[in-house]
Amino acid sequence: MGAGLFSVVGTLLLPGLALLAQDWQLLQGLSALATGLLLLFWGFPAMFPESPCWLLATGQPARARRILWHFAKASGVDPENSTEEESSLAMELDVLCAGHPQPRHHSVLELRHTHVTWRNALILGFSSLISGGIRASFLHSLVPSEPSFYWPYFLAAGLEAAATVFLLLTADLWGRRSVLLLSTLVLVLASQLLLAGAQYLPSWMVLFLSVLGLLASQTMSALSSLFSAEIFPTVIRGAGLGLVLGAGFLGQAAVPLTTMHGRHGFFLQHVLFASFALLTLLCVLLLPESRGRTLPQSLQEADRLCRSPLLRGCPRQDLLPLLPASSWGRN
Template sequence: MGAGLFSGVGTLLLPGLALLAQDWRLLQGLSALATGLLLLFWGYPALFPESPCWLLATGQLARARKILWHLSEASGVDPENGPEEESSLATELDILSAGSPQPQHHCILELRHTHVTWRNGLILGFSSLVGGGIRASFLRRLSPHEGVFYGPYFLVAALEMAATIFLLLTVDRWGRRLILLLGTLVVGLASLLLLAGAQYLPGWTVLSLSVLGLVASQAVSTLSSLFAAEIFPTVTRGAGLGLVLGAGFLGQAAAPLANMHGRRGFFLQHVVFASFAILALLCVLLLPESRGRGLPHSLQDADRLRRSPLLRGHPCQDHLPLLPPSHCRTQTQLV
């Protein structure tokens, strides 16, 4: 969510940077320089270390132990002589590292052997595709006249930040699935109303529906990514999240198709994505609720995230083990 806010701020600052640069080559060079600074995170692992959770889940115990010890020392905690829970973790890591286990890397294609996780990922990728693709339809209604640029540009950037703030205030209170369902419902209703009555509705109504649709579509895209990070297991979380984000960018890439064959292309694209929004609304009902549940570490843990009642008072508190079950069994055998 914080990264989304920074992205919105960068979008708002881009016209000012372009005004200062006065040349697109200089602007491109400044953007490349700012992006190149991110290479520092690769060159200095201490600034951005690898995830210990992922290292433990994939069996890279020595690297995980090194990072955990570094974090403990930086926090002023001695894991060897600390509290009982920390000492037991240190002992378990020492025992498991003694056998020099081989890392167990996983591929995203292993999801096809799961019963539930592949379906959850497919639904979230589809919702991200719809959220990214239907945005062009609302934007077209927002700026019907050619030559109007800066107003819609700043408005869209501000609406993206508004959608992120809305998610910050709601998803931890009412749950991910309910808010995703609400966002998909708003997208579908707004698109159908614009599709059926844009010629008969007053201008302020069309503008309001377009603004509401833009906020909802941005919320659906962002929440699909957050949801995917909590649905996919640790061993394949990065690849699964990348697929969901890629589906959203694929939907955005379909925006130029609206300009093909004049108004016919725009109408056809609007019809297709409005239909997709209704279908996504039904698919979201099949998702589990991840609020208040521990992150799944293995494919088996992710398959246990099954669909639960839509409205429930208190989320289920699942405290999944940090180490995979196979490691726990190995420790038992060693002891």
């Protein structure tokens, strides 16, 4: 969540960069150049090493051993002359490496063979889609007449930062599902009130509901990503997170539709997303609570995430304990 603040900083700096460039082609070239510089890190795996947890879960202990040894030596620890427990773990890694296990790569399509994980993925993807799509409705309510570019642009960026700070303060305290349910409830109430009485409410009330709904949608988007990273198992966590993020970007594609055809279809679009937001509110109740739990390693462990009561966390025994290192090669 804290890393998401860098995205906000980039959003706030973009108008200044556009002002300096004075040409959209030059601006596009500068953006492409800055993004292309990230490709340089491809040749420096020591700066961004692969996750040892993922390597072990997919049967690649030799690569995991090299990375863990690199971490240990960088921390001033000799893996060969350490405590008895650490030495036994090192010995088990050596045994696994000597066995030459075949890597077991997994695909996100394997979700269709699960009973619970696919449902959690569908709910979180749907939540990300709706939160991204309904954002256009609240932005339209902010500027019902002639749109002003800078006001909604900087307001949306500021609310994204506020949503991130809100999650940093509450996600670990209240739990992921409770905060997601609260933000979805606020989004539903704000959208329904704007639909029912936008023409009868005073302007300050419309502004307040629009800002509140926009903040709730930003919170839903960020929390859906965090939630999915803790519900998907290690073997497909990256692919599952990509699906949820992709659903959010697909929802944001509805933003330009509000300016097409004289905005005649805006009301229907708002009704559609508000109805789906109400459905999302009911679906969130089916999600498990991931706070304080061990991250699932395999699809089988992820399928054992139970749906706990709303006001009480699910006991940790609902997940199988992590397998010892000596059994990774056999399971």
